[in-house]
Amino acid sequence: MADFSHIDDHGDVRMVDVSSKPGTMRTARASGYIAMKPETLRRIEKHDVPKGNVFTTARIAGIQAAKRTADLIPLCHQLNLSWIGIDFALENNRIRIEATVRTREATGVEMEALTAVMTALLTIYDMCKAVDTSMTIGGVSLEEKKGGKGSPDAGYRPRTAILVVSDSISAGRGTDRSGEILKKGFEDAGCSVDSFRIVADEEADIEAVVKEWVQDGVELVVTSGGTGLGPRDITVDTLLPLFDRRLGGVEQALFDWGQGKKRTAMLSRLAAGTIGSAIVVCLPGSTGAALDAVEVLVPDLFHAFEMIQGGGHG
Numbered sequence: 001m002a003d004f005s006h007i008d009d010h011g012d013v014r015m016v017d018v019s020s021k022p023g024t025m026r027t028a029r030a031s032g033y034i035a036m037k038p039e040t041l042r043r044i045e046k047h048d049v050p051k052g053n054v055f056t057t058a059r060i061a062g063i064q065a066a067k068r069t070a071d072l073i074p075l076c077h078q079l080n081l082s083w084i085g086i087d088f089a090l091e092n093n094r095i096r097i098e099a100t101v102r103t104r105e106a107t108g109v110e111m112e113a114l115t116a117v118m119t120a121l122l123t124i125y126d127m128c129k130a131v132d133t134s135m136t137i138g139g140v141s142l143e144e145k146k147g148g149k150g151s152p153d154a155g156y157r158p159r160t161a162i163l164v165v166s167d168s169i170s171a172g173r174g175t176d177r178s179g180e181i182l183k184k185g186f187e188d189a190g191c192s193v194d195s196f197r198i199v200a201d202e203e204a205d206i207e208a209v210v211k212e213w214v215q216d217g218v219e220l221v222v223t224s225g226g227t228g229l230g231p232r233d234i235t236v237d238t239l240l241p242l243f244d245r246r247l248g249g250v251e252q253a254l255f256d257w258g259q260g261k262k263r264t265a266m267l268s269r270l271a272a273g274t275i276g277s278a279i280v281v282c283l284p285g286s287t288g289a290a291l292d293a294v295e296v297l298v299p300d301l302f303h304a305f306e307m308i309q310g311g312g313h314g
Helices: 038-045 054-067 110-128 178-188 203-215 235-242 248-259 263-267 287-297 300-308
Strands: 024-035 081-091 094-105 136-146 159-165 192-199 220-224 271-275 278-283
Touching (some): 024 110, 038 094, 038 110, 054 094, 054 110, 081 110, 110 136, 159 178, 159 203, 178 192, 178 220, 192 203, 203 220, 203 278, 220 287, 235 278, 248 263, 248 271, 248 287
Parallel strands (some): 159 192, 159 220, 220 278
Antiparallel strands (some): 081 094, 271 278
């Protein structure tokens, strides 16, 4: 295999790799306006523009442009768009355009929405430039983005503890990576990771640590390792009898996320449930499982603690 590592192209232009992310529903809404003379606006309303129906042409142009965004913006991903909506509003001597784009993909559609707005505005300009050379375009901005991670919300953050379960790591024969990924992921999300411990695959050790943390008021316990099919994989078997309730939705979300990337994820015996007022999530010990857990659990799982405290389902 050729070695490309020594080549310096004096730049850092690269697409973001989203291949590890399963698709989720994402929506973006953008807007902008084009200002014009009052008589031009009246002619548009009366369909009295030489080139034809301005709104219909601009809507089609915006939709087509959204679908071709990856061809126009070099580092945008090519996405399968589920829906594109273009709406017009007549304001004081100007037309406001709003574009909404939806997809079920691994990255957002902000650029598609912005491209739709800008192209629709330029189309209106082109349609009307023969009758009005004073037109100006402005105010193009992203109004709303939903889906994906985005910025963490400002809601509740639980006291968190990470337990790595591994014979080899506890004996010094291996290096922990998954636990550190989890610790960093939850800390970056604003959680206080009060405790971090590594124990062997021993029932008494696992149970003792988790009970100690729950009694001390830790709200979220995340374990890494011991969920496989080997004779020493006993984390789930140890902790399931302590659960007051299983959290099947959390388990299903983690399974679905993992299997979307790696078929053998179906062999994992991950588990999630409550012990008293604490939530315990048992994860496989791989780095991939740790990364997946951060993507799935942050920040949506945090709402559960507001529910536990009587905050409702809103």
